[in-house]
Amino acid sequence: MAIISEINTAPLGEHERLVRVGVLKNLDRALHQSGSSLQEVSRVTGFSQELMDDEDVLISLRYVAQLLTASMRATNQQHFPLILAGAQDISFLGSVGLLMKTASSLREALAELGLFIHAHAEPVVWLLEENGADARLSVSIDAPWLSAEARRLCVSLALAQCYKTIQWVTNDSVELEGVELVGPAPQDTFHYRQYFHCQVRFNCEANCLILRPESLNKPVLYSDAALHQLVRQQLSIALPASGQPILERRVRAVIRSLLASQRCDIESVARCFNCDKRTLQRKLRTEAGKTYQMLLDAVRYDLARQYLSETAMSVTQIAFSVGFSDPSNFARAFRQKTGVSPRGWRVQNRTMARQAGHDVSRPEIVAI
Numbered sequence: 001m002a003i004i005s006e007i008n009t010a011p012l013g014e015h016e017r018l019v020r021v022g023v024l025k026n027l028d029r030a031l032h033q034s035g036s037s038l039q040e041v042s043r044v045t046g047f048s049q050e051l052m053d054d055e056d057v058l059i060s061l062r063y064v065a066q067l068l069t070a071s072m073r074a075t076n077q078q079h080f081p082l083i084l085a086g087a088q089d090i091s092f093l094g095s096v097g098l099l100m101k102t103a104s105s106l107r108e109a110l111a112e113l114g115l116f117i118h119a120h121a122e123p124v125v126w127l128l129e130e131n132g133a134d135a136r137l138s139v140s141i142d143a144p145w146l147s148a149e150a151r152r153l154c155v156s157l158a159l160a161q162c163y164k165t166i167q168w169v170t171n172d173s174v175e176l177e178g179v180e181l182v183g184p185a186p187q188d189t190f191h192y193r194q195y196f197h198c199q200v201r202f203n204c205e206a207n208c209l210i211l212r213p214e215s216l217n218k219p220v221l222y223s224d225a226a227l228h229q230l231v232r233q234q235l236s237i238a239l240p241a242s243g244q245p246i247l248e249r250r251v252r253a254v255i256r257s258l259l260a261s262q263r264c265d266i267e268s269v270a271r272c273f274n275c276d277k278r279t280l281q282r283k284l285r286t287e288a289g290k291t292y293q294m295l296l297d298a299v300r301y302d303l304a305r306q307y308l309s310e311t312a313m314s315v316t317q318i319a320f321s322v323g324f325s326d327p328s329n330f331a332r333a334f335r336q337k338t339g340v341s342p343r344g345w346r347v348q349n350r351t352m353a354r355q356a357g358h359d360v361s362r363p364e365i366v367a368i
Helices: 029-035 038-045 049-053 063-074 080-086 095-101 106-119 148-170 187-198 213-217 225-237 246-259 266-272 275-286 292-310 317-321 328-338 342-348
Strands: 018-020 058-060 125-129 135-141 178-180 209-212
Touching: 018 063, 018 080, 018 292, 018 317, 029 038, 029 049, 029 063, 029 080, 038 049, 038 063, 058 080, 063 080, 063 317, 080 095, 080 148, 080 292, 095 106, 095 148, 106 148, 106 213, 106 225, 125 178, 125 213, 125 246, 135 213, 148 187, 148 292, 209 213, 225 317, 246 266, 246 275, 246 292, 266 275, 266 317, 275 292, 292 328, 292 342, 317 328, 328 342
Parallel strands: none
Antiparallel strands: 018 058, 125 135, 135 209, 178 209
């Protein structure tokens, strides 16, 4: 795979967070549909249109965010990620798409997505959780440096693509129970309702698609056990070696996904890597020079800042969302890290959404 360097200077190590250019498949078609063109966006971002010819080219996540932002502005469509996802087919996922398309059931397809998504988008983590009442497929993007607007665009694209993938593999036989997003509601909430065909809630604790548990038993339309096993073996060969620094990034991303469920103990995280807690601790110490607690504290701090700047959640809600049972302990830890209280930090760091005039005063539900 080829790699294109980051345009702007990114924090140390962030340039390694790469995604396949296939995530932007049919960008030209979506732009044309919205009254703009790839040529116009290319002039703004410096993006080489020739790169679109090879979907396996790797580009930085920040570059993807820049392209989505430029496309949104060129078309004046805040819901542009939904337009882009609507113009794509499952081939945008490459080998991961073929793996999902040949699975036996939707449950297996989504489990494979969570396991092998790194082959398509390294900083993205999908996590499927079943609690009896519903099944939640949550997405997190391990890139705390993304702006509020860029994060909204990237998350919206990921959720829209996943929803459409679910429809592809089940022949449109699955209906969502709801969609939840962390960020504030954009001005064009109608398009989110229209795309997902369900209730959409903003200013939530996680970005997720909500399904009926029985939907996970839906058979996959083109199930092929032999081909599925072959593709899985090929992708397994491409799994990162244990000694690569990707381990720390993947642990951080899994922590981000699990925090909202209040089950982010080291045992739960270790199970996501098919190992026990002692093995995970040992690998983190030897490969990253860090402990699980150090990563947990860092992720809590990053998420707390994100919630303070991008949502209208109360400090108490944020404390519980990042794993503190006592809000006063959260406030004390935050002050030790920043020198100011959570409320003081929020005042000093106005969100981009509020600057743009978005109302983040309360959680908003958009229903059909």
